[in-house]
Amino acid sequence: MERKKFIKAIAVVSLLPAVFLAACKETGKKKTVVAAKQTYTCPMHPQIIQDKPGTCPICGMDLVQFDKNNKETSLTLGESQVALANITTLVVGAGALSNFKQLNGRLVTDPQHTTIISSRVAGRIEVLFVKETGVKVSKGQALYKIYSEQLAALQQEYLLSAAQVKQFPDDARFQQIEKAARQKLLLYDQSPAQISQLLQSQQVNPYVTYPATESGMVAGLSVSEGQYIAEGGAVMNVEAYQQLWVEADVYPAEAAAVKVGESVKVIVAGWENEPQTMTVQFISPALQNGSQLLQIRGTVPNPGNRWQPGLQANILLPLQSKGDVLRLPADAVIRDGKGAHVWVERSKGKFEPRMVQTGMESFDAVEITKGLTAGDTVVVSGAYLLYSEYLLKKGSDPMAGMAMPH
Template sequence: MKQLHKICFLIIGFIFVLGCNSKNEDKHETREFKESIYYTCSMDPQIKEDKPGKCPICHMDLTPAKKDNGAYNSISLSDQQIKLGNISTAFIGTSQQSQQGDYTGVLTVNPEGVKSISARAGGRIEKLYFKTEGDFIQKGQAIYQLYSEPIAIAKQDYVSAYSQLAMPGDFGKNAKTMVAAAKQKLLFYGLSNAQIEAVKKSKEVSPYTTFYSSYSGTISEITATEGSYVMEGAPIIKVANLNTLWLETQVNVNYAKSLRLGQTATISFVDFPSKSVQATISFINPEINPDTRLLLIQLEVANPGLLLKPGMQANVQVTQSNQKGIFVPIDAVVRDEKVTFIWVEKSHGVFENLKVTTGLESNGMIEITSTIDTNKKIVITGVYAVNSEYEFRKGKDPMAGMKM
């Protein structure tokens, strides 16, 4: 009888222990289930709560959603989500692309063709024959008239020396040296041979001298005024040769790496939509603009007939053929304020973000200059569907946990 009681007692104890374990397992499963879900609002997905309730923004009922417990920089998607998001992947390898860069620029005066007409001696500007910038000056046209005592004295010395040439003996011989010296001084002051010949024939030496242009061009600047006094060497008028203009534009520093001096570009103009010309790169600035990260380049543009004017806007098209590199569709790259990245397929339905650096961009493709594993597929369509789901689950911080 006692043996029977012991057996019954052991059976009851076993049932009690088994019941307790079952309850503990149920509690553990319930806790794991609760820890694996959170409550959010379908209208305001940024709201995430640990328990049911109302959305603090729109006051709708919060709905349960499953937490993604995978790696922070990865996300798992179901086949249905992949289909609805039109998400597709592909292997990307090294290829050759013809890259075309399109930029805008402005025509400017070529500084190499600018000439400055300066005062050859100190004096007063008695008359300016051109007073408007943009006027065209022909070679040999009168530019200004100068009242100058130094020039007047040099003229008088020349006339006096010339009058002594007919004197006999040493006076005549010395006069030849004096005439040559006086003429040289007048040439230094900018008088032409014809003007010097006119001086010795004149009965009275004039303190006024007219100066003529030595070249043709368009007036780009007038710095003197009638009645003003000028010092020797002071600029009076600047004349620009507009047969060749410069086109200044700024290009992305990544694109500029492959540009070279003498490279040809196609130029079209806003004011002449049907006109396009070929130009060559004549200057590449060695310094990058620290604010824009752009590089200034200048192209030399021929301007026969002077149809083009400084200040005109132009479009620059530079084509680089057969550029070798890793190119992906532009839509495959996500650009954030802090980082640029792509999505890589780790396994079926599992994607991770990968930080990249980019280079040339043209014709819907962009170059990846950083090292990537070409044995892995990257997301080429539906990228923003993947990214939106990632932000919905894990927040919008592309730097946190990102794979470098």
């Protein structure tokens, strides 16, 4: 019996190291598992943090992995990453900055280049050679043919007066009658060639074809084939677009900032890279009906008819300017609820965020009053991509914990 107890004790003692080692290995495994545990966050909502993959409870986006132990405030990107993200930089320097007031405007047809085609005689529209709007016509092109009994009567009157002159060539009275009859035909747009043809044929032709007096685009038709029209009645109107009006609305309190004869910038929607210079030609003396707005107007050239009436246009009124200020392109500054910040390149491929304070702004530039010094290299394009990359890699806002520069 004593021998059995001794053997059992020896077995227990020999097993203790193995059990201890197994327990240590299990603990190491648990520590390894804990150390290898990953953290996930939402790219749009960095406050959402989980220890496993999933979706954001706010926007539903898939969570992405990030290293929450990495406390470095900068991002390091390789040359290929910089090229792929189209990141460009600019060395900050002092320069002049002008501020502008932006007015909403539009392009409209210049009435001075609008021609109303009207009938010179009363009659019936026999043929319309242009039957729809939007058709381009050239000066001298046939537009319509009209049947006119009045014109036929004038032609007959001229033939009779010409015959009398031929019969009595020395009679001054008949010569005056013939001259007056000829003048009537000329006033009804009968050309000298048509009058000569009438004398040769000795046949009255009640049909007359009228050409376009100007080149342009047919903007409206007032008649149709077979319709009778009175003398002076509108047939169609032709608009030319080689020059357009620019109209903009302005509040009376702002009207003092603009004067007739002043040059302003005009930016047409879709052609932001080609600003036009316009001279203010008119400021309405009274408010528009039903509004508290005045209207200013000028003209801009339209080479090649590339712009159409109705396009939106912005007018930039110069208000004030500053000299020798630190300025950046507007896209280089990122704004959120915590303020404004930019990305500074500390060394090649290494970028860090920096909070800044802004001053006067124009439509394409921002004054930096605090946070930067002349000579700093700032990211101009790709700043928002760096912001997103920081959220993905760090899982926090780059401005978290940063103080406003003094």
